[in-house]
Amino acid sequence: MRLGVLDVGSNTVHLLVVDAHPGARPIPTASHKSVLRLMRYVEADGAISSDGVAAILDAVSGAASAAREAGIDELLAFATSAIREAANGEAVLTRVADETGVELQVLSGDDEARLTFLAVRRWYGWSAGRMLLFDIGGGSLEIAQGVDEVPDVAQSVPLGAGRSTIAFLPDDPPSTDQVANLRGHARRVLADAVAPFRDLPSPDHVVGSSKTIRSLAKLAGTVEDGVGSSERMVLTRRELDDWTPRLAKIPADARPALPGITADRTFQIVAGAVVLSEAMRAFDVDELEVSPWALREGLILRRLDRLG
Numbered sequence: 001m002r003l004g005v006l007d008v009g010s011n012t013v014h015l016l017v018v019d020a021h022p023g024a025r026p027i028p029t030a031s032h033k034s035v036l037r038l039m040r041y042v043e044a045d046g047a048i049s050s051d052g053v054a055a056i057l058d059a060v061s062g063a064a065s066a067a068r069e070a071g072i073d074e075l076l077a078f079a080t081s082a083i084r085e086a087a088n089g090e091a092v093l094t095r096v097a098d099e100t101g102v103e104l105q106v107l108s109g110d111d112e113a114r115l116t117f118l119a120v121r122r123w124y125g126w127s128a129g130r131m132l133l134f135d136i137g138g139g140s141l142e143i144a145q146g147v148d149e150v151p152d153v154a155q156s157v158p159l160g161a162g163r164s165t166i167a168f169l170p171d172d173p174p175s176t177d178q179v180a181n182l183r184g185h186a187r188r189v190l191a192d193a194v195a196p197f198r199d200l201p202s203p204d205h206v207v208g209s210s211k212t213i214r215s216l217a218k219l220a221g222t223v224e225d226g227v228g229s230s231e232r233m234v235l236t237r238r239e240l241d242d243w244t245p246r247l248a249k250i251p252a253d254a255r256p257a258l259p260g261i262t263a264d265r266t267f268q269i270v271a272g273a274v275v276l277s278e279a280m281r282a283f284d285v286d287e288l289e290v291s292p293w294a295l296r297e298g299l300i301l302r303r304l305d306r307l308g
Contacts, residue, residue, distance in 0.1 A: 002029070003303065004072040005296045006063050008104060010038050010082040010138025010162045012264055013059035016296050017070045022304045026297065032066035034059035035264040038082040039138060039162040046087035053092055056083075061100045076299050079104045080112060081139030081160060109156020113142035115298030117151045120207050122301055123293040129204030132197075134279050135294060136212045136272050138162035141279060143193060145200055153196045157189055159279075161212050161265075161272035169271055172252050179248050182274050190282035197283070206285050208235065209294035211265060212272035217290045218260025219243060233290040237280045244273040 001021060007014045017030040036059060041052025048056070060077075067075055083089045084106050097103050107115070116135045124131065133151075135142040139160035144151040168174075168182035208217070214233070220243040221235035247255065248270045255266040265272070280288065 001073045001307075002071060003300055004067040004070065004075040005299055006060070006067070006075060006077040006102065006104075007296055008056065008060065008077070008079040008083060010080065010140075010160055011268065012036060012138075013056070013063055014296070015063040015066055017067065017072060018300060020300060020304055022307050026300050026304075030066070030070045032063050033264070034062060037138075037162060037267065039160075039166045042082070042086065042166075046085070048082070048086045048088060048092055053088075053095065056092065057096060057099055060096055060102050060104075064100050064102050074303075075102070076303060077102050077104050078299065079106050080137060080295075081109065081156075081158075081163075084108070085139070109140050109142065110154050112137070112140070112295055113144040113154035113156055114151060115302060116142055116209055116295045117144040117146065117154060117298070118149050118301055119293040119295070119298035120209055120291045121149050123291050123297075124205065124207065128207075130201055132203035132206045132283060132285070133209065134207070134213065134276065134288065135209045136161055136275055137210060137295075138268065141275055143197075143279070143283075145197055145203060152200055155193060155196065157193050159186055159189055159275045161268035161275065164271035164275055165268040172267075173250060174248055174270060176245075176248075179245075179270065179274060182271060183278060186275050186278040187282070190278055194282050206283075206288040207291050208276065208288045209291040211262075212269065213276060213288075214290050214292075215260045215262060215265050215269060216240060216243075216273055216276060219247070219258055221290070234287055235290065236287040237277060237285065240273060240277050240280070244270070244277060247273060 015032040018026040020026040130147040132145045141159040144154040146152040217233040217235040220239040
């Protein structure tokens with residue numbers, strides 16, 4: 001069957017179309033993306049502004065049209081932290097449904113963590129043993145650990161790259177004090193986040209997923225031989241911390257000239273680097289491997305499991 005997965009996130013509205021059936025690896029056939037950076041549309045009262053709502057409607061409408069052109073059998077459409085936490089989130093969902101015909105399912109932060117963990121587990125397989133996962137979105141950081149397909153602990157904390165940029169790095173490029181303030185904030189938030197994981201065995205494998213982490217790995221990591229002809233990207237905290245202050249000194253419009261830094265992540269990549277560094281420090285992680293699968297693939301896999 002041909003599935004479309006529409007992700008209305010804090011940074012982008014992204015449609016992924018795949019050909020898939022139970023027991024087989026989903027094969028991507030088409031993609032459609034709009035860059036929104038929704039956090040910049042959140043007003044003082046926590047509501048998404050009228051301009052932000054218009055941008056969501058336009059992006060979802062364009063994605064729905066692309067999905068129809070791709071000949072999908074089913075559309076899995078979901079929204080994450082930006083709409084989930086907005087004061088007018090329910091009203092936005094209603095307008096999206098009324099004006100585009102797309103019914104968005106709102107995922108909780110914990111659901112995001114669990115579904116991403118499922119995707120990463122399937123990608124690496126049982127031989128990876130106990131896994132610890134970090135996934136940085138625009139609005140939140142998801143953390144999960146476990147040895148099965150359902151993690152023992154899964155949680156979401158408000159340390160997304162877009163959210164952190166808006167709150168702590170208003171200047172372009174950010175000042176040294178602004179970066180230090182974000183680092184201190186992330187350290188305090190993560191000190192509490194670590195608590196549920198303390199009684200778990202040490203992970204055998206640490207994985208990072210999401211576009212932000214992949215971008216950072218392309219910039220600061222290394223590529224090693226994997227299974228068969230595949231490659232694996234590995235990012236160490238030392239390499240990340242070496243690059244972060246240099247990255248912070250470069251204006252956002254110049255960062256896409258660097259390896260791995262795309263235009264849709266350029267404004268929030270510094271915050272993503274700081275948050276990832278502090279997450280690795282809080283969990284005493286020296287290096288991680290980057291997964292090509294994340295939340296969208298998790299949703300696809302869960303849907304296919306229900307067909308099997």
